[in-house]
Amino acid sequence: MQNSSAIELKGITKRFGKVVANDSINLEIRRGEILSLLGENGSGKTTLMNMLSGIYQPDEGQIYADGKQISITSPKDAFSYGIGMIHQHYHLVDVFTAAQNIILGLSEEKLDIKNTNEKVKEICSKYGFDINPTMKVYDMSVSQKQTVEIVKVLYRGADILILDEPTAVLTPQETEKLFDVLRNMKKDGKAIVIITHKLAEVMAISDKVAVLRKGKYIGTVNTAETNPQKLTDMMVGHSVTLNIDRPKYDNVKERIVINGLTCLDQEGITKLNNVSFTAYGGEILGVAGIAGSGQKELLECMTGLYPIKSGSIKYIPPEEDKEIELVGLTPKKIRSLGVGMAFVPEDRLGMGLVGSMGMTNNMMLRSWKSGKTPFVNKKAPEALAKKIWDDLEVVTPSTSFPVRRMSGGNIQKVLVGREIAAMPNVLLTAYAVRGLDINTSYTIYNLLTEQKMKGVAVVYIGEELDVLLELCDRILVLCGGEVSGIVDARNTTKEEIGLMMTSIGSKEAK
Amino acid sequence: MSAEVKKAPLIRLAKKDAMDPKKAWAIRVGSILFALILGCIPILITGNNPITAYIVILQGSLGKTFYFKQTIKLAIPLLGTALAIAPCFKMRFWNIGAEGQITAGAIGASFFAIYFAKSMPHVLLLIVMMAAAALIGGIWAMIPGYFKAKYNTNETLFTLMMNYIAIGIVAWLQGGPWEGRKGTQQIPLFDKNAYLPTVFGIHIGWIIVLVLVILVHIYMNYTKQGYEVAVIGDSVNTARYAGMNVGWIMVRTMLVSGAICGIVGFILVSGQNKTITSNVADGVGFTAITVAWLGHLNAFAMIAISLILAILEMGSSYLQQVLGVPSAISEIVSGILLFCMLGCEFFINYQMIFRSKKEVKA
Numbered sequence: 001m002q003n004s005s006a007i008e009l010k011g012i013t014k015r016f017g018k019v020v021a022n023d024s025i026n027l028e029i030r031r032g033e034i035l036s037l038l039g040e041n042g043s044g045k046t047t048l049m050n051m052l053s054g055i056y057q058p059d060e061g062q063i064y065a066d067g068k069q070i071s072i073t074s075p076k077d078a079f080s081y082g083i084g085m086i087h088q089h090y091h092l093v094d095v096f097t098a099a100q101n102i103i104l105g106l107s108e109e110k111l112d113i114k115n116t117n118e119k120v121k122e123i124c125s126k127y128g129f130d131i132n133p134t135m136k137v138y139d140m141s142v143s144q145k146q147t148v149e150i151v152k153v154l155y156r157g158a159d160i161l162i163l164d165e166p167t168a169v170l171t172p173q174e175t176e177k178l179f180d181v182l183r184n185m186k187k188d189g190k191a192i193v194i195i196t197h198k199l200a201e202v203m204a205i206s207d208k209v210a211v212l213r214k215g216k217y218i219g220t221v222n223t224a225e226t227n228p229q230k231l232t233d234m235m236v237g238h239s240v241t242l243n244i245d246r247p248k249y250d251n252v253k254e255r256i257v258i259n260g261l262t263c264l265d266q267e268g269i270t271k272l273n274n275v276s277f278t279a280y281g282g283e284i285l286g287v288a289g290i291a292g293s294g295q296k297e298l299l300e301c302m303t304g305l306y307p308i309k310s311g312s313i314k315y316i317p318p319e320e321d322k323e324i325e326l327v328g329l330t331p332k333k334i335r336s337l338g339v340g341m342a343f344v345p346e347d348r349l350g351m352g353l354v355g356s357m358g359m360t361n362n363m364m365l366r367s368w369k370s371g372k373t374p375f376v377n378k379k380a381p382e383a384l385a386k387k388i389w390d391d392l393e394v395v396t397p398s399t400s401f402p403v404r405r406m407s408g409g410n411i412q413k414v415l416v417g418r419e420i421a422a423m424p425n426v427l428l429t430a431y432a433v434r435g436l437d438i439n440t441s442y443t444i445y446n447l448l449t450e451q452k453m454k455g456v457a458v459v460y461i462g463e464e465l466d467v468l469l470e471l472c473d474r475i476l477v478l479c480g481g482e483v484s485g486i487v488d489a490r491n492t493t494k495e496e497i498g499l500m501m502t503s504i505g506s507k508e509a510k
Numbered sequence: 511m512s513a514e515v516k517k518a519p520l521i522r523l524a525k526k527d528a529m530d531p532k533k534a535w536a537i538r539v540g541s542i543l544f545a546l547i548l549g550c551i552p553i554l555i556t557g558n559n560p561i562t563a564y565i566v567i568l569q570g571s572l573g574k575t576f577y578f579k580q581t582i583k584l585a586i587p588l589l590g591t592a593l594a595i596a597p598c599f600k601m602r603f604w605n606i607g608a609e610g611q612i613t614a615g616a617i618g619a620s621f622f623a624i625y626f627a628k629s630m631p632h633v634l635l636l637i638v639m640m641a642a643a644a645l646i647g648g649i650w651a652m653i654p655g656y657f658k659a660k661y662n663t664n665e666t667l668f669t670l671m672m673n674y675i676a677i678g679i680v681a682w683l684q685g686g687p688w689e690g691r692k693g694t695q696q697i698p699l700f701d702k703n704a705y706l707p708t709v710f711g712i713h714i715g716w717i718i719v720l721v722l723v724i725l726v727h728i729y730m731n732y733t734k735q736g737y738e739v740a741v742i743g744d745s746v747n748t749a750r751y752a753g754m755n756v757g758w759i760m761v762r763t764m765l766v767s768g769a770i771c772g773i774v775g776f777i778l779v780s781g782q783n784k785t786i787t788s789n790v791a792d793g794v795g796f797t798a799i800t801v802a803w804l805g806h807l808n809a810f811a812m813i814a815i816s817l818i819l820a821i822l823e824m825g826s827s828y829l830q831q832v833l834g835v836p837s838a839i840s841e842i843v844s845g846i847l848l849f850c851m852l853g854c855e856f857f858i859n860y861q862m863i864f865r866s867k868k869e870v871k872a
Contacts, residue, residue, distance in 0.1 A: 305750055332753035343751070351747040357740070364737060365752040374733050 005067070006031050006160050006191040007052065007083070012061035014047055018408075019435070021047040024061065025217040027210055029160060034182060034192045036202040036223070039212035040235060040290060040463070045195045046088075048212070049162045053085035054078040084158030086149045088165045092137045099133035102152045123154050127184045130177075143174040150181070160191045167201055179205050197235075197290055199228040199502045213237055232498040236465055244445050244470040247453060249282035254316050255426055255457035256302070261311035263297055271297040273481045275311070281318060281425065284448060284458040286472030286489060288465060288497050294481040295461045296346055299428045303343050304331040315339050318425055318455065342424035344416055346431045346461075348408075352415045355404030359385035359396065362403055363418055388417035392443065409440035416447060427451050430461045445471055465494045477501055534858045541854035542847065549843040558833055567840075570828020571821040577828070579712050583782060585820035587612070587774050587791075590719040591798035592805065592812045593726045594770035597763050599799075600730060600807050601743045605764065607654065607669025608771045609795030610676035613788075615647030615772025616779045617680060620697070620786040623779065624688060627701035635703055640776045647772020648765040650676060655764030659757030673795070680788040688786075699784045706781035713781030720813075722770060727809040729766075739763055771795070804851055822847065 007029040014022040022044045029035055037045045050056045052063070054075040062069050065081045072078050078085070092101050099116045117133040124131055131147045140148070146166065153161060163182075167175045182192055182205060196202060202209055203223060211218040211234040218234050256279040263272045272294045279285045287295055300306035302313055304326065313326040317340075324337055334341065345351040353362050363381035371377045385399040392413040396406055403411055416432065429448065433441040448471070452458050462468045468475050472489045477500040484500045550560035571581045591608045598605035619639040626635060654668035683689075683697065690698035706713040730736040738759050742749045749756050774794070779786045801819060805812035826840025 303751075330753070330755075331750065332755065335753050345751065347747065350745050351751050354741050354744040354748055356744050361737070361740075365741065365748070368734055368737050368752070374735065376732060376734050376737050 004031050005029070006065070007081075008064040008067075009048070009052075010062045010064070012048065012051060012058045012063070014044075014051060014056060014058055020215050022051075022058075023215045023217075025212070027217070027220070029191045029193055030208075031159070031191045032186055032189045033207045034186055034194065034205055035220075036206035036209045037193055037195045037212065038197060038199075038202055038209050038231060038235060040197060043212040043235075044215040045212055046164055049085060049164065049193065049195060052078065052083050052160075052162060054083075079156050079158065082157060082159045083162070084153030084156060084160070085162040086146070086153060086164065086166065088168065090145050090149050092145055092148060094138040095136065097134050097136055098131055098140075098148045098151070101137060101148055102133075102155050106156070119155065120151060123151055127154075127181050127188070129181060143170050143178075146170070146178070159189070160193075161185065162193045162195070164195045165197075166194060167196065167198065175201070197502075199231055202231065203228060211235055228502065229495065229499065232502065233495065236494060236498045244442075244467070245449060246470060246473075247449065248473075249453055249455065251455065252280040252282040253318070253320070253455070255279055255281040255318075257312075257314040257316065258302075259312045259314075261298075261301060261313065262309045263301055263306055264309055265297075271481050272301065275478075275481075275483050277476055277483060277486060279426070279457045279459055281455045281457045282452060283473040284452050284460050284471060286468040286475040287459060287461040287478060288468050288475055289478035289501055291463065293478040293501075295478060296430060297481075298478070299343065299345070299430055299459070299461065302326065302426075302428060303341060304329050304334045315341075315426070340423065340425035342419035342422050342427045344412075344419050344427070344429040344432055346434075348411050348415050349404055353403050353411065356402050358398065358400035358402060359389065359394070359414055360399045362414060363388075363421075366418060366422055384418070384421055388414060388421065392417050408435045409437055412436055412440065412444065416444060420447060420451060424451075425456060427456050427458045429459065431463060432460065433467070434463065441467075465497055468497070469494060529858055537854050537858055538851065541850040545847040545850035548850065549846045552839050552842045552846075553835065556835055556839055558835055563829060563833060563835060566829050566832050567822070567825030569825075570832070571824035575711070577824060581817070581820045581824045582712050582716055584823055585816045586715045586719050587778055587782075587794045588798055588801050588819060589812055589816040590715075590722060590774040590777065591771060591794050592801035592816060593719070593722050593809060594767045594774065595798060596726060596802050596807045596809065596812070597730060597736070597739050598767045599743075599802055601739045601760065601763055603655070603658070603760060603763065604666045605651065605654075605669050605767055606666055606796070606799065607651065607672045608767075608798055609791040609793070610669070610673035611647045611651045611768040611771035612775040612778065612791040612795055613673070613676035613680055614650035614768075615643035615775030616786050616790045617676070617683070617775075618642035618644075618646030618772060619776040619779050620688070620700075623700040623704035624697075627703045630703075632703055636706065636780065639704065639780060640773060643772040643776035644769035645772070647775060648769035651764040651768020651771065652761055655761040659760045677788050677791075680786060680790065683786075684788060697785050697787070700780070704780055705784060706777065713777070715777035715781040718773065718777060722773070723809045723813060726770070730807075730809070735759075735762070735766075800848060804848075818847075819844075 005028055009027040011024040012022055013024050039045050051058050054072045054077050099120050103116050120133040129147050206223050208220055209223055210220040259276050261272055261275040265271050289295055297306050301308050308327050315324045315326055349355040360382045363384045368376055394410045394413050403414055432444050448458050460472055469489055475489045476486045477484045477497055479501055553560040553563045570577055572578050595605050595608050619642055622639045622642055654665050657663040658665045685695050688697045690696055738754050746756055778790050801812055801815045804815045822844045826837055829835045829840050830837045
């Protein structure tokens, strides 16, 4: 059995509407081996593995188990082939004990909890888990919950284990412990896949690395024959010249000065840690980083939408007459103080626009308060909608056609058009060209550059390094909520940024 | 290859992109017709002629002036309450406490009807009763709104529980401070001074709700507040992004909603029942949810829906009297109708894809 092929994927393609999440992927999972599935967020790792665990079914391609073609249509099917997946978010019943959770849903099992406890203990000692079967889940730490999930899968007889970002919530010590267990399982001849984007861990634990990029299969390499730099290159790809026009604005001025910005999410996990930088009027400041490194929180802090723990955000108007401290202000207050801030959020329909409304009503998101009567003024927004419709060539049957039903590019034109029409002094954009076609992307680049040349401070959070390198003047790199550096976009390389994005890797798990 | 893979599901469901509104309404009307055909089956089983039965239902609800008036009287509180909860539902705030808000409003109106009937002129008394009803109903609704905004409590449970408190208060008043003759457990009929006047033989509640239809329509579609409600209903994050104070807007919308419910309570005690009992709302608060949804939160569409439901209710009791069809059978027919009307939304929003037809979207 040692090192024989357990699962083979051939030409797997999965589409969600127009989005191709996986584009004819080939992958081989072998017994007695740990395979890392590496790729940036959104590269299709989880989707691919969900097809093995029976959550999705592929649109095209075949899956082979021990050389025979199979079809996995449910998690139950997956278990019958010995495939078990440990998801990023655990599915445990809080008020049940570990053992109760483990046998949950096993219909053939007679509810003999003593027997289960024994069996669970057996599995634990075999692989070096540390878990008490009679402990209630609500008393457990995150790492213990994860252990229960893993034991649950083993209890069901899985010998192909898939772990989705298993270390994301673990401390370094817990990670080490998990890796020991994984090594024990590997010795036992199990096939293990871990989904991750942390290079340090890939190097530490895996035998082979398969890299995905934007839904495409890039290749599989032996860990021993590669290094973080090579893997980064595979992950981010080779430089492509895009020929984005990048004029220089002469009269750059400080516009936003951020000092020691720290914020926590609802669970108390640090999202931004002591972030300091200055954004200048007349430049595009790019922000690079693996998804989830604090980009979203950064912009939301600046617009008053995210609770800030400490630090300061100073806004210096073009007149330079007075500085305004933005920390502690509500979005409403920020607007009423005349801070010219425009924000193109990542979640276009969930935050920037109202999907069920047409262009006109969406224009009103900025102006609905205007006028003294209790009634909304639809004339000005209607005019603005028509102007954007013409200027940006938005394809829509009318200004009342729900924006949700427009194509992604047109939705973004509506959003960016509205934000620019507000004549901002600061323009914050998050993933402004995600999912857009080439032409629309260039329209957006040009709009941003136009704003820059008007002296606007533009912040561009991007995921494509090629674009960041050609569009921006400076690039700030975030890693795990910290600034790992700010570089001149004209004098840097993709490799340099790629490494900065992953360099504080050891600090990530906190 | 993929066609060979065994166990591919026979029918898959996919969200439909969009449907022409005209076609959507055609499907909705079609679903009513389909329901009427389907409804023949239980009537046939009981050995009656379905056509006759349907005619009897119409006769019993619209056939005579008296029946017609009764039907309208049934429709008034349904329509009023549906209008009240429409803004909440637009905001995706699941207010299922209309029952309690109606009752709370009814208490407010009854207070003035009982203690001030003799000391106030007719018109002033009615205005005061209505204002008190709106105020108490509004406050009753505002409480769960406040807790939702402040502590993110579950509004569904909270509003539901508030119903029982309001009903309990009336039950206490009935047996205690407001009890008429001792031991009756009844609150006596109001003084005539506290009755709503009639127009065309029906108390003017019908005019009040028709005015409310227009007001709610304007509120939801042409005011800043209505805009805020719509934005929050679509996405709370967008509302925050636009600088809206989501918590306050929730509280305010509940105030408006509760106030309208309170007015319905006033109409019920002053126009319909001429007194207050603990079951003054009598399920209207729940049936109105159906009315609001079937009307797609459109104020004008709700007029038609509330009438249809009132016709069914009136007609079915007549059906029992005339043909001896058990009222349970009429309820089954009503159930089929509601099921089809709600179920047709599925076909408007989803399409079925069969196995053989492999669609490839690029």
